[in-house]
Amino acid sequence: xxxxxQSPQSLIVQKGGISIINCAYENTAFxxxxxxxxxxxxxxxxxxxxxxxxxxxxxxxxxxxxxxxAKQFSLHIMDSQPGDSATYxxxxxxxxxxxxxxxxxGTRLTIIP
Amino acid sequence: GAVVSQHPSWVICKSGxxxxxxxxxxxxxxxxxxxxxxxxxxxxxxxATSNEGSKATYEQGVEKDKFLINHxxxxxxxxxxxxxxxxxxxxxICSARYRQGLGPPETQYFGPGTRLLVL
Numbered sequence: 001x002x003x004x005x006q007s008p009q010s011l012i013v014q015k016g017g018i019s020i021i022n023c024a025y026e027n028t029a030f031x032x033x034x035x036x037x038x039x040x041x042x043x044x045x046x047x048x049x050x051x052x053x054x055x056x057x058x059x060x061x062x063x064x065x066x067x068x069x070a071k072q073f074s075l076h077i078m079d080s081q082p083g084d085s086a087t088y089x090x091x092x093x094x095x096x097x098x099x100x101x102x103x104x105x106g107t108r109l110t111i112i113p
Numbered sequence: 114g115a116v117v118s119q120h121p122s123w124v125i126c127k128s129g130x131x132x133x134x135x136x137x138x139x140x141x142x143x144x145x146x147x148x149x150x151x152x153x154x155x156x157x158x159x160x161a162t163s164n165e166g167s168k169a170t171y172e173q174g175v176e177k178d179k180f181l182i183n184h185x186x187x188x189x190x191x192x193x194x195x196x197x198x199x200x201x202x203x204x205x206i207c208s209a210r211y212r213q214g215l216g217p218p219e220t221q222y223f224g225p226g227t228r229l230l231v232l
Contacts, residue, residue, distance in 0.1 A: 041226070042225055
């Protein structure tokens with residue numbers, strides 16, 4: 001029940017295209033859903049996060065879509081650029097109480113020219 | 114803001130020696146810090162949760178005597194890998210959360226990681 005399932009495992013998108021990564025969770029107590037970006041040999045960096053009281057959050061080229069009834073959320077990267085090539089992790093936690101982040105398995109994104 | 118540093122960034126040691134890794138929140142106070150381990154091409158695995166002034170809480174399967182965690186101040190937590198062996202070689206990453214009331218309570222800010230190689 002603590003798992004967060006992430007797909008796809010890897011993704012290749014052409015420059016300028018839209019990259020879409022999906023995550024699904026089971027635990028309905030989760031109420032905080034961040035996305036992290038990680039470059040090789042570096043620590044993860046917070047990209048964008050959403051709480052379940054909204055269905056969408058946009059920051060620049062990055063958008064989170066959240067479907068509470070389906071227990072799914074996704075990351076959309078618009079106008080994907082070669083610099084976006086990295087591994088992306090979704091995560092979930094309970095803001096109050098159990099503070100631990102449960103991570104997805106990661107998606108390796110490659111943007112090709 | 115919300116910068117977390119780790120030291121060292123990489124370390125090579127001989128089997129049987131102990132290695133200490135520092136995690137610092139540079140511009141904020143962190144009541145809680147977390148230690149993760151990451152194997153190549155895999156996700157982050159939480160090892161322990163470290164609260165300032167109290168004993169760390171370890172995840173199931175993580176040896177407390179093997180991975181000693183100390184959180185002596187609101188800006189510093191240390192992880193000591195005792196009697197390291199080649200199977201302890203990994204990428205160790207810490208994260209920190211703001212002290213309650215001073216920032217977003219749920220957000221974890223990650224350090225750059227420490228690569229440990231045990232020969």
